[in-house]
């Protein structure tokens with residue numbers, strides 16, 4: 425078995441503290457039928473695994489566990505695949521150690 | 523709009539922003555600092571090594587007051603293949619000095635303290651405030667910022683952009699380009715807690731002595747990247763980072779790399795039995811000198827990671843951030859003390875002062891290294907570490923093979939992997955980029 429399938433990212437995120445801004449996601453995926461290579465890259469590159477493929481083969485995001493690194497923006501904002509902003513002031517991940 | 527007018531607005535309360543705000547306040551300027559986190563440090567991630575010299579210039583008494591972890595007496599470099607590491611260690615009792623040169627810190631805690639000094643100096647800090655936009659006035663001049671608070675427009679003579687590596691505001695305002703995948707690395711990190719005696723025994727330390735390990739090799743699976751293991755008082759910071767372009771190209775996952783690094787036979791015993799209390803990720807500027815954007819303009823300057831001021835070779839970033847923040851603030855102070863407008867022409871003195879400092883001099887020295895490492899990542903991070911490990915094993919294993927034959931075999935393995943011209947070329951390219 426490869427390493428990836430053994431690592432549960434959700435367990436890692438569980439260590440962290442978040443203040444989720446319900447109803448105001450700070451990152452959005454543009455509606456699409458077939459995902460671009462950039463969007464597909466996010467399935468692997470996002471360190472919090474916020475991006476997932478839905479049953480119709482489209483890329484979806486759930487921002488609740490986002491650790492606000494900016495990797496997805498660097499990869500997929502230039503193509504217009506995602507809209508990326510900071511969470512509203514005070515919301516999002518709250519690092520105790522950093 | 524908030525009617526109150528400020529001499530300067532600083533966006534961000536990280537290393538660069540705190541240095542800039544403190545320096546301006548000490549010069550009597552009226553400064554407003556805006557931070558999107560719940561408290562300063564709550565969004566910030568670092569290894570983290572603090573360089574005392576640059577900190578001392580800002581808060582001379584920091585050794586007595588700041589939350590410091592361990593002073594570093596030892597540095598280890600590891601070149602790793604899947605089952606081994608070849609190490610170079612430097613440890614010296616000279617580093618047990620009255621004013622130690624480097625410390626490990628925990629950023630969220632350190633930033634909180636640093637910010638308390640900034641506020642003591644008279645800076646007004648608003649946390650939980652995301653700046654959403656820069657406000658332009660006549661002739662495209664930046665005259666203030668807009669925030670996500672109600673009535674969130676605030677004006678000042680100058681805006682100091684200390685917004686970190688993502689630099690969203692600067693990009694949105696067209697002051698600089700968005701970071702490119704080949705110019706930033708993604709690092710993931712965990713905090714591993716252990717009793718302090720355990721850490722001291724495992725790392726061969728007494729009292730507050732500290733050690734850091736920088737690791738490269740097959741742990742990054744052929745990508746341009748590095749791992750790190752830093753000893754704090756009661757925890758170990760452990761992480762690994764690689765270029766975003768490489769993650770994109772190879773479909774490796776950052777958490778997969780991290781877990782493989784943790785499982786490495788040289789690493790696992792150091793963290794055995796630890797309790798993980800946080801998992802974080804952050805980008806690091808890696809483009810070096812050639813990726814530095816325009817540093818100033820009409821009514822604005824940019825400092826720290828937002829200006830890509832990071833020395834990837836020496837793993838120095840926070841000190842470049844602090845120094846650029848301080849120098850920008852001194853430049854602004856100079857312009858204002860002469861009663862002159864904070865225009866691009868007058869602010870150009872910031873760049874001149876920065877060019878004369880170690881910040882730009884060091885980045886210039888290594889200007890060709892990032893591109894070399896990025897294009898030759900297979901050789902530098904996979905092939906050579908494997909060859910060197912094999913060579914070392916061949917050297918130390920005693921099995922009756924005559925030494926001359928052993929040496930021949932080692933040499934042959936290098937030539938087979940890279941050819942004579944390849945080896946010669948790599949050495950020349952590396953030497954030229956390092957010079």
Ligand SMILES: Cc1cc2nc3c(=O)[nH]c(=O)nc-3n(C[C@H](O)[C@H](O)[C@H](O)COP(=O)(O)OP(=O)(O)OC[C@H]3O[C@@H](n4cnc5c(N)ncnc54)[C@H](O)[C@@H]3O)c2cc1C
Pocket residue numbers: 510533534535536537538539556557558559562563565566567568569570571572573651652653654684685686687690691709710711761763804805806825826827828832837838839840841842843
């Ligand atoms: C894993 C890792 C290890 C590292 N190790 C080291 C090391 O050992 N030694 C070293 O010297 N350097 C190290 N660095 C680099 C170092 O962390 C950075 O160079 C340094 O933090 C840069 O400081 P800064 O103030 O420019 O940015 P940051 O520290 O990122 O601060 C930016 C601040 O701006 C705030 N902000 C951003 N946008 C907005 C907005 N729109 N509105 C309001 N607030 C905003 C953020 O919340 C943040 O507080 C490391 C980096 C990483 C990721």
